[in-house]
Amino acid sequence: xxxxxxxxxxxxxxxxxxxxxxxxxxxxxxxxxxxxxxxxxxxxxxxxxxxxxxxxxxxxxxxxxxxxxxxxxxxxxxxxxxxxxxxxxxxxxxxxxxxxxxxxxxxxxxxxxxxxxxxxxxxxxxxxxxxxxxxxxxxxxxxxxxxxxxxxxxxxxxxxxxxxxxxxxxxxxxxxxxxxxxxxxxxxxxxxxxxxxxxxxxxxxxxxxxxxxxxxxxxxx
Amino acid sequence: xxxxxxxxxxxxxxxxxxxxxxxxxxxxxxxxxxxxxxxxxxxxxxxxxxxxxxxxxxxxxxxxxxxxxxxxxxxxxxxxxxxxxxxxxxxxxxxxxxxxxxxxxxxxxxxxxxxxxxxxxxxxxxxxxxxxxxxxxxxxxxxxxxxxxxxxxxxxxxxxxxxxxxxxxxxxxxxxxxxxxxx
Numbered sequence: 001x002x003x004x005x006x007x008x009x010x011x012x013x014x015x016x017x018x019x020x021x022x023x024x025x026x027x028x029x030x031x032x033x034x035x036x037x038x039x040x041x042x043x044x045x046x047x048x049x050x051x052x053x054x055x056x057x058x059x060x061x062x063x064x065x066x067x068x069x070x071x072x073x074x075x076x077x078x079x080x081x082x083x084x085x086x087x088x089x090x091x092x093x094x095x096x097x098x099x100x101x102x103x104x105x106x107x108x109x110x111x112x113x114x115x116x117x118x119x120x121x122x123x124x125x126x127x128x129x130x131x132x133x134x135x136x137x138x139x140x141x142x143x144x145x146x147x148x149x150x151x152x153x154x155x156x157x158x159x160x161x162x163x164x165x166x167x168x169x170x171x172x173x174x175x176x177x178x179x180x181x182x183x184x185x186x187x188x189x190x191x192x193x194x195x196x197x198x199x200x201x202x203x204x205x206x207x208x209x210x211x212x213x214x215x216x217x218x219x220x221x
Numbered sequence: 222x223x224x225x226x227x228x229x230x231x232x233x234x235x236x237x238x239x240x241x242x243x244x245x246x247x248x249x250x251x252x253x254x255x256x257x258x259x260x261x262x263x264x265x266x267x268x269x270x271x272x273x274x275x276x277x278x279x280x281x282x283x284x285x286x287x288x289x290x291x292x293x294x295x296x297x298x299x300x301x302x303x304x305x306x307x308x309x310x311x312x313x314x315x316x317x318x319x320x321x322x323x324x325x326x327x328x329x330x331x332x333x334x335x336x337x338x339x340x341x342x343x344x345x346x347x348x349x350x351x352x353x354x355x356x357x358x359x360x361x362x363x364x365x366x367x368x369x370x371x372x373x374x375x376x377x378x379x380x381x382x383x384x385x386x387x388x389x390x391x392x393x394x395x396x397x398x399x400x401x402x403x404x
Binding site: 009010011015043045066068069070071072073074075077078080081083102103104106107110111113114117118121179180185188189192197198201204205207208210213214215216217218219220221 | 279296317336
């Protein structure tokens, strides 16, 4: 079975999607060492025709992308608009991974409905959508802080190699929290007061000498 | 009111949708100031996710194209109309490409809204909007619901309200122009 992963991150190789994909593939190769996994970048918009040909020739496809304004990035949507409609008997297995910076998966469950319908619309065998929140900044974090998320993607790859599908159990775990529970809301409010919630943004603003401009309003009030 | 139409139609040759939007523009101009952006005629590049607009030059996008004109016009508007033919079950990739860039208008800091994390406002107010869609050959009610729900999420993140989601085959331009009086 030919597995192709289309990476829909506008950040291309330097994306969180790339990091997660690498761990998925490591898990996949721990079971199917010799099976090639092709990775294509949708940000290479000049490669659209070639990417569509690769999609057409693949037997299993995973499309991974970051949530952009509550949905897929424009370049991923462009790819979707060009996807061929398969023959009426579904043979191509198509799954999605949606990652976002927000910690809760409630932001991504709306696009999940769209993706399910898309797979149906182009006659593909829908494998489901893996949703993972809290991903922004993982590239700059020490790897020890990302152990859990990387392990989950490794296991997801292992299961995919063994069964040709996403593990329902891992998907459920990754999707949590869908929304913060009361205790998590209390913790969040406390962290907000301490400034830790926005630490990532503040430290980057300071690093770039732009902290004093953080509230700029160049287009009005 | 100042109304801005963000027209995501992608076909170069005239068609039913372009005729509809041109007529809507004319109807709205009777009572409002109308800005009509035909995005296909503009230079709008993809967001690269560089976050310059959040942590290098806050509020200003690093990409220099026609978006600055759109940012300024949106923030000076009272109401927006996101207009698009439905393509593969959602608004056009062109409209989405433009929408992706609107993160520049938000602040990176996180606040809780309805118990969920969202980005803080950069500006005091953001214009409400309506959605105007043209069905494709296989559009059904579920497609419309999905689009409407995703744009409701967009409204939540952009601190505004989606006032309507109308279809070109159900709502005529005079009706839409008339209803804008109640917005």
